[in-house]
Amino acid sequence: MLSTADANLVQRDQAIxxxxxxxxPDALLTILQVARPELDVTSVQLTYLRYRPTRSCLGSYQVRIRDTVTPMLAHVTAYHGKAWGKLSIPIDDYHHIICQDQVLISLFPGDAGLPSLAGLINRDSxxxxLKTLLPASAEAWPADIETLAYKPQRRYVGRINFEHGNSVVVKHYRENEYPKAALATTIDxxxxxxxRTPRTLGGSQHHQSLAFEWLPGRVLRREITTTSAAHSLYACGAALAEFHTLATDNLKHRTASIKADRLTAAAKTITHLHPPLASLAQEIATGITQKLSQEPPATQRIHGDFSLSQVILMEKGQVAIIDHDENVCGDPMEDIGHFIARLLRYEHTRKITHNQVELLIEAFIEALRKTV
Structure with a gap:
């Protein structure tokens, strides 16, 4: 059953x-139990929501199957009428359920935005x-795959585990994102x-996939509640400062106009989510846009999506920065601000206290100042 706030949002956006x-979740559970009774679905849990006002709304779910430990992945997409009409991806009956009101339910690995994903998940194909991505490792087959991250209709990340014990990371992209990712992840x-940054081991435009070396270590996101958290944040800040000095090669620039478009989109989303904040959101977006237009173009390499999840703490104090799909030429302050904003979320979710957050931010900033 929808909350009052969610029900009001649904009512406001009549385009979807x-x-x-x-x-x-209750509505989805009912549909799955009727459309796929052989699965014996017992419950569903919403884990991720992506909302584009008047255009589409996508929700990722974990689907619990009776007598099965690992949940099935699924995502549900509601489209605007015009967007629904443009769907041209062949849809099979098993992995996709077409519902009324332009709704598509996709059962993993079915994905209308990543039509080749099923081929990567299937052991034979x-x-x-992998032989195309990693021809030098042909003797290592067969190999299993472990899902690390999955953004439906956008990107899949899996860890390939070979029988001899080695691992690589494979990323599968939607078609229009592969060329940018192939360029951004080429780092000298x-x-x-x-x-440390992961080496690119291979790529295939035909399969829309890239392969990277697997870097072992501890994800920083899981370390912020430990006694050594401040030390880890200091090491992270020092590594980021060094990363910002790397060559930009042929990276695209994140221009003021691109940032302005994102701010406008964010203000529009806030307007739909909570109308009383509409004027304030627009005022803030306009003010920031005006300031950005007066700044000179930035020319340093930035990560573009920097957070605690993109940092691996390795042996001997070395820090690995991973996931370089969004690398561009830009202002390093974007990475710093994005990282701190993500860190502040942990205070709001009560995983760490305000004082702990302040100490972690202080350690992070101190390392940046000393390393620059």
């Missing part, structure tokens, strides 16, 4: 007729893809005592 199904960064 099927939003209720996306946002209401996966070997052919020899390992130093402070910084």
């Amino acid at each position: 007729a099927g939003m209720k199904v996306v946002m209401d 996966r070997q052919d893809i 960064c020899p390992a130093t005592a402070r910084l």
Whole structure:
């Protein structure tokens, strides 16, 4: 059942007729139990929501199957009428359920935005893809795959585990994102005592996939509640400062106009989510846009999506920065601000206290100042 706030949002956005199904786990559960009785679905849990006002709404779910430990992944997308009409991806009957009100339910690995994902997940066809990505490792087959991250209709990240014990990371992109990612992830960064980035091992435009070396270590996100958290944040800040000095090569620039478009979109989303904040959101977006237009173009390499999840703490104090799909030429303050904003979320979710957050931010900033 929808909360009052969610029900009001559904009512406001009449352009997306099927939003209720996306946002209401009970509605999805009923549909799955009727459409796929052989699965014996017992419950569903919403884990991620992506909302584009008047255009689409996508929800990721974990689907619990009776007598099965690992949940099935699924996502539900409600489209605007015009966007629904443009869907041209062949849709099979097993992995996709077409519902009324322009709603599509996709059962993993079915994905209308990543039509080749099923080939990567299937063990037999996966070997052919890996032989293209990693021809030098042909003797290592067969190989299993472990899902690390999945953004439906955008990107899939998996860890390939070979029988001899080695691992690589494979990323599968939607078609229009592969060229940018292939360029952004090509980094000339020899390992130093402070910084490490994953080497690109292979790529295939035909399969829309890239392969990277697997870097072992501890994800920083899981370390912020430990006694050594401040030390880890200091090491992270020092590594980021060094990363910002790397060559930009042929990276695209994140211009003021691109930032302005994002701010406008954010203000529009806030307006739909909570109308009383509409004027304030627009005022803030306009003010920031005006300031950005007066700044000179930035020319340093930035991560573009920097957070605690993109930092691996390795042995001997070395820090690995991963996931470089969004690398661009820009202002390093974007990475710093984005990182701190993500860190502040942990205070709001009560995982750490305000004082702990302040100490972690102080350690992070101190390292940046000393390293620059």
